[in-house]
Amino acid sequence: MPTKEAVLEALHRVEDPELGMDIVDLGLVYDVEVEATNVKVVHSLTSMGCPAGPMIQEDIVNTVRETFPDVENVDLELTWDPPWTPERMSDDAKFILGFG
Numbered sequence: 001m002p003t004k005e006a007v008l009e010a011l012h013r014v015e016d017p018e019l020g021m022d023i024v025d026l027g028l029v030y031d032v033e034v035e036a037t038n039v040k041v042v043h044s045l046t047s048m049g050c051p052a053g054p055m056i057q058e059d060i061v062n063t064v065r066e067t068f069p070d071v072e073n074v075d076l077e078l079t080w081d082p083p084w085t086p087e088r089m090s091d092d093a094k095f096i097l098g099f100g
Helices: 004-011 053-067 091-097
Strands: 029-035 038-043 073-078
Touching: 004 029, 004 038, 004 053, 038 053, 053 073
Parallel strands: 038 073
Antiparallel strands: 029 038
16 A cells, blocks of 8 residues: 555646646645545645646546555545645745745
C-alpha cells in the first residue's frame, strides 16, 4: 500500500491547467490519508468558481489509481477551510508565478 509521502509525490503529476503548475506545489493539497486500500485526499482550489475543479478532481483520482493499482477507493474532500491563498505555494511556485 502507498504511503502518504508516495501519494503526495504522485500528485505532483496533477496540474492546475489555468496556472500550469502541479497542485502540490500550488499548495492545493491539504492532507492525504492512507488506510489499507483507501486513499483520501483533502484539497482546495484556487477559487470557489474554479472552472478546472472537476478536471483536477478527476486527475487526482486517475493519478492515484494508475500509480497504485491496489488502491480500491479514492475519496476526495474539497475544503475551503482554510481558504487557499498564494502563501500556501512552494517557494518555487511563488517564484515562477511572480509571488516571490
